[in-house]
Amino acid sequence: MRARLSDSFEVHEASDAEQALAFAIEHRPDGVIVDLSLPKMSGIELCQSLRDISYTSRIPIFALVE
Numbered sequence: 001m002r003a004r005l006s007d008s009f010e011v012h013e014a015s016d017a018e019q020a021l022a023f024a025i026e027h028r029p030d031g032v033i034v035d036l037s038l039p040k041m042s043g044i045e046l047c048q049s050l051r052d053i054s055y056t057s058r059i060p061i062f063a064l065v066e
Contacts (some may be wrong), residue, residue: 001033004037017041024056031060 005011012029014020017038024032030048036043043063050056 017046024050024059027057028045033062035064
């Protein structure tokens with residue numbers, strides 16, 4: 001997925017949901033793609049955390065489900 005998206009978008013990866021949340025808070029990306037089965041914090045918890053913060057609450061989230 002990274003290879004396909006990086007042709008058209010600037011792509012950043014996080015190894016877990018906590019890193020993804022910290023990145024989103026600091027950089028406010030245009031969108032977030034979330035794997036729902038993540039280590040440390042679930043993808044659902046990440047989505048809820050993004051929605052709970054006023055300045056990340058409008059970031060579009062795309063969820064990947066196996």
